[in-house]
Amino acid sequence: MSGSERIKETPAPLAELMMSQDPARMQVLMTTLALANVESQGLLADVMMGSGPLGTVSQGDPMRVGEAFRAVGWSFATNPAAMFNANLELMTSWMKLWQEMSMEAISGKPEKDKDKRFSDPEWASNPGFRFIRKAYEVNANWMNSLADQAPGLPENLQLRAKFFTQLLTDTLSPTNYLGSNPTALRAFFETGGQSVLEGLRLARADVKKGGGKLYISQTDETPFRLGENIATAPGQVVFRNDLIELIHYAPTQEKTYSRPLLIFPPWINKFYILDLQEKNSMIRWLVDKGVPVFVVSWRSADEVTQDYTWDDYVQKGAYAAVEATMQASGATGVNTVGYCIGGTMLSSALGHMAKTGYDKIKSATFFASQSDFELAGDLRVFTDGPGRSYIDGIIEENGGVMPGSMMYETFNWLRPIDLVWRYVIDEYMLGKAPRPFDLLYWNADQTNIPGKVHQRYLKDCYDENRLSTGSFDVLGETVNLKDVKIPVMVQASKDDHICPFESVYRTSLVFGGDTQFVLSGSGHIAGVVNHPDAKKYQHWLNPDLAETGGEWLENAEEVPGSWWPTWWDWLRPKSGRKVEAKQPKDMGLGAAPGNYAKVRLSDIDLPL
Template sequence: MSLTRPQSFETVDRVAQATIARFTQGISPHAQISAWIDWAAHLAQSPGRQLELTMEAFSSAARLAHFGMHNLVSDKAERPFAPEPSDRRFNDPAWAAFPYLFFEQAFLSQQQWWRKATRELRGMRPNNAARVSFLATKYIDVFSPSNFPWLNPVVMDRTQREGGANLLRGLEFFIQDFLDVATQSGNGDNGYEIGKDVVATPGEVIFRNHLIELIQYQPTTENVVAEPILIVPAWIMKYYVLDLAAHHSLVRYLVERGFTVFMISWRNPTAKDRDVEFDDYRTFGVMEAIEVVNAVLPGRKIHAAGYCLGGTLLSIAAATMARDGDDRLASMTLLASQTDFSEPGDLMLFVDAAQVAFLEDMMWDQGYLDTHQMSGVFMALRSNELFWARAIQEYFLGERDHATDLMAWSADQTRMPYLMHSQYLRGLFLENRLTAGRYAVNDDVIALKDISVPMFVVGTETDHISPWRSVYKVHLFTDNDLTFVLTNGGHNAGIVSEPGHEGRRYHLAVRPRNDRYVSAEHWRERAKLFEGSWWPAWASWLERESAKERVAAPQMGAPEKGFVPLEPAPGRYVHQH
């Protein structure tokens, strides 16, 4: 009797999983339930923790009761519970008035108790402990008094002053947003036109295949740095986070500094692209772009830069080139990009074997990971800022934020092919093969330590996608000259950090080739702090890693080699929805 399971039964299971995933937006119920079961089972056999939590509950109730009674006769009672420094929900002075202050304190006491209750228990899986703590925080946040108009003094005051007009405006905004979601027209008029208000740096598309368009930007100086820059953006979003409005376009800044810049613009995949592989992005993306740049500027090495997932791909490509003796790179820059995924931050809470299998079945059914399924995860990571605060402001206070170019880009999302994303999640996120010595390209393992060109790596302080300590781990797996920058801001805003942007600062330190490893915290203590944007520091570093003599600005494309300008930048692929 054969023990092989018939393929038809496997298909039934995958269809069932995919159907469930459509209702849960790709979040695996098993991944959440199993974490809670792990926590509850270990808590049930931990009488010490139970006693601790019971005493904490009585203590919190007593402090809250004392505060409430004392506040009835005096408004100078000290608050027993304080919000997290990053929690801005109760910043408005109106929360200092009774009874709203009591509502705030009652909520914070519950939040503090659950934070202690969901600490890791001896024997728990660490990932389950982190997941339970995260989920408990998000569930408690639902019941924050700031989310209920009759418990929120800011909303109550606005409603009284406007006679309810704010609620009518909020209802109008809600209906409009609901219709946008229902009709999938969320990328409507946001006041920013592609090619005019954003993505407007002059250039030409000089190459196109089924996966990329390669853009060469028009030089603005008579002479340029000899070595060109090739930028590899992430394909989880459109590339133009690096070419927003003119005053904070990184591409425009580089061109004006005298660099020849090439940019990859990824095609937005459809269900027909379900079997595109992760390595196709290296082969038909990075490597074909390098071939074209070499044709335009023969004999010149390339400064390659990768952002987010594009940086991870660039690291794989560079390690493969180093293994194969390909020395066409002059340097490598990683912007908020991870090479090691053992500690990838909050995003890892959504990635385990059960979750990956669940996502795979959903993508197998659709042919891709859809945009709203990805955005839901990112919103969950920062639900207070991205969901609750926005809902209160728009639907209860009746205030619409004025769209910014960064917001317009954020709403212009892309899909991810089934096979590529499955390979990425399993090979890198789940199994961490790249730094474990198990990532193979063309059936031969690659190693980051083979990369000998200088590296410039940027991490951002409040990055929820690529936490800076995870980005910093590239120090562990390389032996080359490495300049590391830690800038304030998040995953996107920390990179879009143009000169003159108020409040910008960064730490910078250089690790010479073959120097000893320094932990991330010690590095931060020793690194020099600079005020302002990190862009000039990067541009100066690129100039130092280039030939001293500048050369005449190049022509657009290489017509004699078949790379003629096809159409003006930003090309076709950036317009795909």
């Protein structure tokens, strides 16, 4: 049986499997291990020969993690009472562990673990593995609590210490190592070592793909073709400049609403998360409602756009798209959507429009987007002095561009259990080749970002929170979002690790007009893109804004299913009267999904 085959549903106890290895199987195992040794040496050579995308920036301690850890240590060293309490907590936890293990030995009923990393039955049935798991949990929980218990720790150092301690404890999980992962050990013996051999080959392929740096393949990308089996909603590119393509999607109704909807997706990823497949396409769903839909497709930063600024994204992105949408549709105004950083840009543009009297945008919806960054979550670890210096070094080494590969890594390490270690185990330890998955294909289809845009986003928005405090400059004007009086709906996702619920909720308080807030279940992607036909998750409604998201949620009504119908109830009255549908005009610029979306990172030579 190859390492890529599924392990049987009810595996035999690991001890029995190990004892059942006869001489012939052991000979096969030793032969396979010899081949694995060759592969491991080849893997080391691939790493040594490759330069990797970070160069010298990755050397030393650019994020000054050591400084944060030393600050925690010094805080305890100068506060004996706090140190005593921390040590007492650890000792008490270990005493409780010994008591639990003794009681389980007597009762024979081991406690089941809710952590999906420890779902293999061996973690509960085998006393040795059960002790390893519980000991890890005791130590990890204690380590992760230290930054919160350290007296007088500055907020930025506390955030850095908590973030990297969590990364450390996630890395140290016994499930991440062959010798202490019963699933991997079982596969090792059942396949005669083939699982490890195949895992090393997959690792070598990923290192070669990353140019000498491990670039974990989360999915098999080969089956997907944009415009053929993914991003297939019909439409035309009706406008193009150096920064954007504007796509007008073909109507499916004889009559449509008169006011079009213009969507600004994030430029960190590509727009087609809104049109992955027919069954979950937001774009198709809106078109079927009779909405004239226009979507911006951002150009991945290259030698043409490497020096573009935030003002360029407002001028060549927001303003240009609004004007082109009105020209293509014949409308005198548009409704808009901003998703993630696309929403941050849109809110800054709305501030400038309010300041200058430009009134073409009639409403705005924000998907998982922040304009107030006071509670912006773990990404703030990259926005203080050391974090920005680290990012600045990467941008400098890449010719003024923030490479998409680095953004991909950053977001993966915000959820390492699900987006890193899961694939390390499945691929490199179990030898399972990645399977095709449209969402993960999109996630890996990253874009480069102009360095100046990214640097300003981190400094002025995340670190200094200028956009929400009326001190953010756009096209020579200092904008105040309280001047934005158009109707606004703000959507957040309850389990969003990129734009946390409480942070997005604060964004609903920064505008000066009528603002509605809706909270959906799930995270940054599934919380937004949740087709009603899927009948998944839920959302919460409360027409009265409170001081905090927690207070708002206490009095909110939980509604089963997607939040899209609630949004549509809000958007429909703002979409104008019904008129004869207008087909997208063929401007000679190509069909949806356009040219910019088809450019991969490998197609771009960064101007080093």
